[in-house]
Amino acid sequence: MALGSDPGITLDELRLAARNHAMPLEALRWAITPVGLHYLLIHYDVPLVDPRTWRLEIGGAVERRMTLSLDELRARPRVELAATMECAGNGRALLEPRPVSQPWLTEAVGTARWAGVALAPLLEEAGVGADAVDVVFVGLDRGVEGDVEQSYERSLPVGEALESGAVLAYEMNGVSLPPQHGFPLRLVVPGWYGMTNVKWLSEITVTTEPFTGYQVTSGYRVRKSEDEDGRPVTRMRPRSLMAPPGMPDFYSRDRIVDPGRLVLEGRAWSGRAPVARVEVSTDGGSTWADAEITRELEGPWAWCGWTFSWDASQAGEHVLCSRATDETGDTQPLEPEWNLGGYENNAVQRVPVVVR
Amino acid sequence: MALGSDPGITLDELRLAARNHAMPLEALRWAITPVGLHYLLIHYDVPLVDPRTWRLEIGGAVERRMTLSLDELRARPRVELAATMECAGNGRALLEPRPVSQPWLTEAVGTARWAGVALAPLLEEAGVGADAVDVVFVGLDRGVEGDVEQSYERSLPVGEALESGAVLAYEMNGVSLPPQHGFPLRLVVPGWYGMTNVKWLSEITVTTEPFTGYQVTSGYRVRKSEDEDGRPVTRMRPRSLMAPPGMPDFYSRDRIVDPGRLVLEGRAWSGRAPVARVEVSTDGGSTWADAEITRELEGPWAWCGWTFSWDASQAGEHVLCSRATDETGDTQPLEPEWNLGGYENNAVQRVPVVVR
Numbered sequence: 001m002a003l004g005s006d007p008g009i010t011l012d013e014l015r016l017a018a019r020n021h022a023m024p025l026e027a028l029r030w031a032i033t034p035v036g037l038h039y040l041l042i043h044y045d046v047p048l049v050d051p052r053t054w055r056l057e058i059g060g061a062v063e064r065r066m067t068l069s070l071d072e073l074r075a076r077p078r079v080e081l082a083a084t085m086e087c088a089g090n091g092r093a094l095l096e097p098r099p100v101s102q103p104w105l106t107e108a109v110g111t112a113r114w115a116g117v118a119l120a121p122l123l124e125e126a127g128v129g130a131d132a133v134d135v136v137f138v139g140l141d142r143g144v145e146g147d148v149e150q151s152y153e154r155s156l157p158v159g160e161a162l163e164s165g166a167v168l169a170y171e172m173n174g175v176s177l178p179p180q181h182g183f184p185l186r187l188v189v190p191g192w193y194g195m196t197n198v199k200w201l202s203e204i205t206v207t208t209e210p211f212t213g214y215q216v217t218s219g220y221r222v223r224k225s226e227d228e229d230g231r232p233v234t235r236m237r238p239r240s241l242m243a244p245p246g247m248p249d250f251y252s253r254d255r256i257v258d259p260g261r262l263v264l265e266g267r268a269w270s271g272r273a274p275v276a277r278v279e280v281s282t283d284g285g286s287t288w289a290d291a292e293i294t295r296e297l298e299g300p301w302a303w304c305g306w307t308f309s310w311d312a313s314q315a316g317e318h319v320l321c322s323r324a325t326d327e328t329g330d331t332q333p334l335e336p337e338w339n340l341g342g343y344e345n346n347a348v349q350r351v352p353v354v355v356r
Numbered sequence: 357m358a359l360g361s362d363p364g365i366t367l368d369e370l371r372l373a374a375r376n377h378a379m380p381l382e383a384l385r386w387a388i389t390p391v392g393l394h395y396l397l398i399h400y401d402v403p404l405v406d407p408r409t410w411r412l413e414i415g416g417a418v419e420r421r422m423t424l425s426l427d428e429l430r431a432r433p434r435v436e437l438a439a440t441m442e443c444a445g446n447g448r449a450l451l452e453p454r455p456v457s458q459p460w461l462t463e464a465v466g467t468a469r470w471a472g473v474a475l476a477p478l479l480e481e482a483g484v485g486a487d488a489v490d491v492v493f494v495g496l497d498r499g500v501e502g503d504v505e506q507s508y509e510r511s512l513p514v515g516e517a518l519e520s521g522a523v524l525a526y527e528m529n530g531v532s533l534p535p536q537h538g539f540p541l542r543l544v545v546p547g548w549y550g551m552t553n554v555k556w557l558s559e560i561t562v563t564t565e566p567f568t569g570y571q572v573t574s575g576y577r578v579r580k581s582e583d584e585d586g587r588p589v590t591r592m593r594p595r596s597l598m599a600p601p602g603m604p605d606f607y608s609r610d611r612i613v614d615p616g617r618l619v620l621e622g623r624a625w626s627g628r629a630p631v632a633r634v635e636v637s638t639d640g641g642s643t644w645a646d647a648e649i650t651r652e653l654e655g656p657w658a659w660c661g662w663t664f665s666w667d668a669s670q671a672g673e674h675v676l677c678s679r680a681t682d683e684t685g686d687t688q689p690l691e692p693e694w695n696l697g698g699y700e701n702n703a704v705q706r707v708p709v710v711v712r
Contacts, residue, residue, distance in 0.1 A: 008364020014373065014449060015609045018461050021377030024536070026401040036392035036534050037402075043606050045382040046393075093370060101607065105374050145606040175531070178392050180380070250399050250501040251457065253371045 009093070013103045022107040028243040028267050031111065031296040031305065032082070035173055038110030039194075040180055041087050041102060043152050044143030047200050051184045056168075060136070060205035063127025070184050073170060076117045081167045081190060082302035084111040084269040088193035088220055088233045091336060091345030099342035106241060106349050111267075111302050112181075114188045116169035120162045123206070128158060134211040135161040137187050140200035148214050154198055155211035156189065164189050165301075168201065190301030191235045191271030193344075195220050222339045230339075236271030237346040238332055240278050240306065240324035244351050255353040261311050268293075269303035270326035277325040280308040284319035285334050285348060291322065312355045320351040365449070369459045378463035384599040384623050387467065387652040387661065388438070391529055394466030395550075396536055397443050397458060399508050400499030403556050407540045412524075416492070416561035419483025426540050429526060432473045437523045437546060438658035440467040440625040444549035444576055444589045447692060447701030455698030462597060462705050467623075467658050468537075470544045472525035476518045479562070484514060490567040491517040493543050496556035504570050510554055511567035512545065520545050521657075524557065546657030547591045547627030549700075551576050578695045586695075592627030593702040594688055596634050596662065596680035600707050611709040617667050624649075625659035626682035633681040636664040640675035641690050641704060647678065668711045676707040 009017070020041045027037040051070050058066040087108035092099055094106070123135065134155040142151045156164070166189040170177055177183040182199030189196045195215065216232060223230025243265050246257035268275045279288040291306040306322065323332040336347035365373070376397045383393040407426050414422040443464035448455055450462070479491065490511040497508045512520070522545040526533055533539040538555030545552045551571065572588060579586025599621050602613035624631045635644040647662040662678065679688040692703035 008366060009370050010364060012608050014365050014459060015461060016607070017370065017373040018378040018459075018463065019380045019609075021396075022374040024375045024398065024402060026404075027535075029404050030535075034535050036394075036396070037536055038392075040377075040392070042380065044604050045600075046380060048382075048385050103370060103374075105371060107374065143603045143606055144612060149603075149612075179383075179386075179390050180392055244401075247499045247505075248400050250499055251372070252368050253375075256500060256505075 009103055010100070013100060016102045020102055022104060023110050025107050025241060026243050028241055029265065032113055032173060033110040035175065035178055038112055039087060039108040041108065041194060042141065042180065043145065044141040046180050047140045049140060049184055049200060054184055056185060056201060056204070058122065058126045058204045061129045061132050061208045062206050063129070064125070066126050070170065073117050073168065073185065078115055079118045079167055080113060080115045081165065081188060082111065082113050082297040082299055083188055083190040084109065084301065084303040085194050085197060086236050086239065088195050088343045089341070091347065092342030094347070095336055095338050095342050095345060099340060101342060109241070111297070112172050113174065114167055114169035115171035116167045116185070119166040119168055119187070122168070123161060128162070128206055129208070131208045132158045132206045133209060134158060134207045136205040136207060136211050136213070137198040137201055138203035138205070139198045140202050145214060146218055150214050152198060152215065153213050154196055154215050155213065156196065158206070160189070164191070166190070193233055193236055193271070195233065219341070220343065221341065222343055224339060226340065233343050236269065237344055238268070238270035238272070238275065238324040238326040238330050239346045240266060240268035240322040240332065241349055242266035242320060242322050242351050244353070246353060255351065257312050257353050257355050259313055259315065259355050261309060264308045264310050264320065266306055266322055267303040268306055268322070268324035270324065270330065271301070272330065273327035274300045275304050275324050276327045278306040279323050281321040282310055282318055284350065285321050288323070315355050317352055317354050320353060321348045323348045365459055366456070369456060372458045376458055378460060379466045381463050381597060382599050384597055385621065388469055388529060389466035391531065391534055394468055395443060395464040397464070397550060398497065398536065399501065400497040402536050403496045405496060405540055405556060410540055410558070412541060412557060412560070414478065414482045414560045417485045417488050417564045418562050419485070420481070422482050426526065429473050429524065429541065434471055435474045435523055436469060436471045437521065437544060438467065438469050438653040438655055439544055439546040440465065440657065440659040441550050441553060442592050442595065444551050444699045445697070447703065448698030450703070451692055451694050451698050451701060455696060457698060465597070467653070468528050469530065470523055470525035471527035472523045472541070475522040475524055475543070478524070479518060484518070484562055485564070487564045488514045488562045489565060490514060490563045492561040492563060492567050492569070493554040493557055494559035494561070495554045496558050501570060502574055506570050508554060508571065509569050510552055510571050511569065512552065514562070516545070520547070522546070549589055549592050549627070551589065575697070576699065577697065578699055580695060582696070589699050592625065593700055594624070594626035594628070594631065594680040594682040594686050595702045596622055596624035596678040596688065597705055598622035598676060598678050598707050600709070602709060611707065613668050613709050613711050615669055615671065615711050617665060620664045620666050620676065622662055622678055623659040624662055624678070624680035626680065626686065627657070628686065629683035630656045631660050631680050632683045634662040635679050637677040638666055638674055640706065641677050644679070671711050673708060673710050676709060677704045679704045
C-alpha cells in the first residue's frame with residue numbers, strides 16, 4: 001500500500017523512524033505501559049550522564065539560586081504521577097502532503113507512573129518574582145536543528161509551571177529513569193504533548209521576558225505556512241486508540257478475526273479535560289455507539305480504558321474506529337486538519353479487519 | 357537524501373519501522389544495552405501472558421515429557437549469559453533493490469545480560485533419543501506470514517541445542533523479562549542471529565525428521581531467487597559499529613565535529629568466533645589502521661569495545677568506517693552481497709562527519 005500519491009518515505013525519515021519508536025498498539029492492553037514499549041522521540045543523541053557530577057541549577061529571575069544533586073532531590077518529598085504522554089507529531093505521516101520529520105503513524109503514545117519531586121514547591125523555595133513570565137527547562141542533549149545549534153530547551157508560562165502539577169521525575173514505573181527517557185531527571189507536565197517534558201534536565205531558568213528559543217518559536221507551532229506566526233502546541237487534544245483485534249499479517253499488519261462476538265478494547269485521553277465519552281464505529285465511521293469506560297488509573301491525566309462488544313458475524317472487511325470526547329465537548333474529527341509541522345493530528349484511527 | 361533510485365519506503369514498511377526499533381547508535385557507549393534501547397523485532401503481536409497459568413511443555417522424541425511452571429524453572433540452577441544479538445535483516449534497507457520487510461538500516465543490535473536455566477541439562481533430563489534431528493521452539497505469538505497462519509517457531513539442530521550454551525531466559529539485565537522481549541521465557545542461543553531466540557516460549561519439541569516450518573524453509577534463507585533452496589541463516593557474521601562522534605543534525609542525522617583530536621569508539625562482534633581485529637578508516641575505506649580492543653564482558657558471545665584516536669584537524673567532510681575480523685579470518689566486506697530476504701548484510705558502516 002502506497003502513501004497516497006506520495007513518493008514514499010525518504011532515507012532521512014527512515015533514519016528517524018529506526019531510532020525513535022512508537023508503542024505497538026497491542027500494548028494498549030496495559031494501563032501502565034511497560035518500559036521499552038512507551039513511545040520515544042529523541043531530537044539529538046541520548047547523552048551519557050554521570051549522576052555523581054550531575055547537578056540541577058535553578059536560576060534567572062529568582063530570589064535564591066539553587067544547585068541540587070540527585071541525592072538532594074531524592075531527599076525531598078516524593079510525589080507520584082500517572083500520566084499519558086503523546087508526541088505532538090503523532091499522526092504526521094498520515095497527513096497529505098506529508099510534513100517531513102519523524103514519520104509517526106497513530107501510536108506515538110504511552111502512559112507511565114512517574115515519581116520525583118513536585119516542581120511548584122521548588123520554584124516557590126527559589127522565590128519566583130512577580131514579574132516572572134516564563135520558566136525555561138534546558139536539557140543536556142545538544143544538536144543542530146533548522147541550522148541552529150542548540151541544547152533542547154522549552155518553556156512553560158509561569159502559571160503553568162506553578163499550577164499544572166508538573167513533576168521533576170527520577171523514576172519511571174518504579175525504576176530509575178532509563179537513559180533514553182531522561183536519566184537522571186526529566187520534566188513531566190501532565191496533559192501536555194511530549195515536547196514539553198524536557199529530558200536530561202540540567203537547568204531551570206525563570207525569565208521576565210517571553211522565551212524565544214527554537215523549540216517554542218520555530219518548532220511546535222500550528223501554522224499553515226512559514227510566514228504565519230501560528231499558535232504554540234500545548235495540551236493534548238482528545239484521542240482514542242484501539243488494540244487491534246484478532247491476529248496480524250506480519251508484513252501488511254492487516255488483522256484477521258474469527259467470526260463471533262468479541263470485545264474491542266482500547267484507551268482514550270485528553271490533556272484538556274477528562275474523557276467524557278468514547279464511541280465505536282464498526283462501519284468506518286458511518287454509525288457510532290457508546291463504548292464502556294473504565295478508569296483504572298488515578299487522576300485526570302492518565303488515559304482511561306474502554307471496551308465495546310462487537311458481533312463480528314459477517315465475513316469480509318470491516319473498518320473499526322473509536323473516537324473520544326472530553327469534558328469540554330471537544331471530539332476527534334474524522335479527517336485531520338493539515339498544518340506545516342504535522343502537529344496535533346487527532347483524527348479518528350481506522351482499523352481494517354477481515355472476518356474470515 | 358533519497359534511497360538510491362528507489363521510490364521510497366512504503367506505508368507497509370513504515371508500519372513495521374514504527375513498531376520495531378533499532379538501537380540508537382550512541383547506545384554503543386554502554387557495554388550492556390539498557391532495556392528499551394536493545395533492538396526489537398516482533399513478527400506478530402506481543403502476547404499478554406499470565407505467568408500463573410503459563411507452562412513450558414517439553415515433548416516429542418524424548419523419554420520423559422516435562423511440564424514446567426515459571427516457579428519450577430526459577431528453582432533450577434540459575435545461569436547468566438552476556439550475549440550480543442543482531443537481527444538477521446540488519447542492513448536490509450541499504451541493499452539495492454531493497455527487499456521489502458522490516459526496513460533496518462545499520463543498528464538492529466543490542467547486548468543483554470540474560471539469566472535463566474541452561475537448555476542442555478533440561479533436554480538431557482527429558483532424555484533426547486539417539487535418532488533426534490532437530491529441536492523445535494514454539495512461541496505464543498501468532499499471525500499470518502506469506503499466507504501461512506502460524507505460531508512463531510524455529511528449530512535448532514540437536515547438536516547446537518545441546519552444545520551451543522543456549523539459555524532459557526526469564527531475566528534481562530537483572531529484571532524480569534520485559535513483555536516485548538518474551539515474558540515470561542525466551543530462548544537465547546549465543547552467537548546466532550536474532551530470529552533463533554524464540555520469545556514467549558511455550559513448547560520445545562524434539563523431532564526425528566528435519567523441521568520444515570515456515571521460518572526455517574521459507575523465511576531466513578540466503579538465496580538469490582524464490583526458485584533457489586539457498587542456505588539457512590545461522591550464526592552472526594563479524595560486524596563493527598561506531599558511536600557517531602560529535603553532535604547530530606536532528607533531521608538528517610549528519611554529524612558535526614569540532615576540530616581537534618578525538619577518540620572514536622564502538623563495538624564489534626561475531627557469532628562464529630571471537631573478534632580478532634578491528635580497523636578504522638577515516639577516508640571512506642581507502643586506508644585502514646588498527647583500533648584498540650577492550651573486552652569488558654565475559655565470554656566469547658558478547659561484543660568487545662574498540663577505540664581509535666583520530667586527529668580531526670582538517671575541516672570538511674570525512675567518511676569514517678570500522679571493520680571487524682574474527683578469529684576464523686572472516687572480515688566485513690566494503691559492499692554488501694544482495695540476497696532476496698536481505699539477510700546477513702554486514703558491509704562496513706559509513707559515518708559521514710563534517711569537521712567545522
